Amino acid sequence: MTPRRRDEQVGPTTATQLADALRARILDGEVAPGAPLREEELALRHGVSRHTVRTALAALAAERIVEAAAYRGARVAALDDASLIALQQLRGALETEAVRLTTETHGSAWPDEVTMPIDAAVDDLARAEASGDWPAITRAHALVHRTIVAAAGSPRIAEAHRLLESEILLLLAHVRPDYPPGALAHEHRAYLVDIMSSGGSAVRAHLDHSTALIRAARSSPDAD
Template structure:
């Protein structure tokens, strides 16, 4: 019995992983319905497994469940964008505050090393902007590396819980972003974190919030830096 439950859980994770990939790549569009019958047929799994997989996506805020309407791919609105950015700002600003409290503006190599490596990976990903999933992941990795540098398990855990939402956020911004500018902007951002501190976090995220709200309320092109 336990083995059967474990098998169902493994299959549910597998289905959720594939659906997650399709959401983050944009092949499942915002607001698209995630119908249990279709998923059950497509993956050849039980209805219970489908529901477990969808619950996993809902918990990550990659899907939304509404009474009498079923589950659908999350569609960001302006309120959701502002709430996400406010939470990102609070967590990332606190991480930067701790880093500056310990190291001032001269962050040691052991702190900057992982951040620099993540920046290099973002630069590499942005050289092939057609692979936008790789750009999304590299972008998320830069921000995670900054937060992780503060060496606070609780802050890092909280920030990681936003990872899927952050990648969806960047997916929405894709038409308004220049990959080369995105990479250069994040090099500047890390420099500003050391010299300016937490205020640089708010300024950086405010730019991407402005881009996103413009995207959700056209017209308005806005700046082409962000994230």
């Protein structure tokens, strides 16, 4: 048997590729919350085994964007207001600690090496807003928050925060809060200034504001 070369790159598994494809469809809003995800149908559509489908769905269930129940199968998660509030509370805890660690290291005036990646992410958000592409806007918005958390230099906090991202993207795939064009980028430039001076209180105020807008949009007659 020929040994595997050390520099050989191992590609993604079929289950990982399927999970990526399903995640993209779900987070782009192509599959509605509560819609069933039938193993046999997915296996036929993607030309894979049902075992591969089950593995992919289990990965998405771990991200909490798919719900699986015995004898009922899997379906796209439907996040209610209680789930939204719990999600934002956990995000707030992680982002508050990340901001605290960054401020502990750099004080209330973060150096350019910290702020420049955040500013670049906000620039990406501004470009996404100019395009009017809502899925692109939600992803760019998530990147801003991910970059703020990454500035703390804590891999565990960054990993835990990243695991929450799919849930909020799923919610926003079907709900568009009332943000005037360009408002998100403007808000997040101000947010960066606020978190440097006010820390956790700025994080909580920011997330409370977004939670209120999301809840209002969900209750609107025009919501999906």
